[in-house]
Amino acid sequence: MDLSAINPVLFVAGFLVAATPLIFAALGELVVERSGVLNLGVEGMMIIGAICGFATAVETGSPLLGFFAAAVGGAVLSLLFAFLTQITLANQVASGLALTLF
Known part of the structure; x- marks a missing residue:
C-alpha cells in the first residue's frame, strides 16, 4: 500500500469537512454542560x-422543506429529552443514552 500518494493538506481538509457536524454538536454540548445538564443524546437528536x-x-423534492423538517425532528427529540x-x-x-439508541 503506497501512502505517499496521500496529500496531507487534502487529507486534513477532508477530515475537517467531515467532522463539522460533530464539532457543532460538541460546541452545543459544551454550552449545555456549563448549565449543569448532561445531554448524551446529542448524536441521536442529530x-x-x-x-x-x-x-x-x-418525498417532496424540496431541500428547503427537508431542512425545516430536520430542524423540527431534532427539536421534537430535544423537547422529549427536556421533558x-x-x-x-x-x-x-x-x-440521553436511550434517545441515542432510539
Whole structure:
C-alpha cells in the first residue's frame, strides 16, 4: 500500500469537512454542560433530524422543506429529552443514552 500518494493538506481538509457536524454538536454540548445538564443524546437528536430531513426532501423534492423538517425532528427529540430530565426528573445519563439508541 503506497501512502505517499496521500496529500496531507487534502487529507486534513477532508477530515475537517467531515467532522463539522460533530464539532457543532460538541460546541452545543459544551454550552449545555456549563448549565449543569448532561445531554448524551446529542448524536441521536442529530440522526433523527437527518432522517426526517432526508425523508421529507426525497418525498417532496424540496431541500428547503427537508431542512425545516430536520430542524423540527431534532427539536421534537430535544423537547422529549427536556421533558424527561426537567419535568419528570429522570436520570440524565439514562435518558440521553436511550434517545441515542432510539
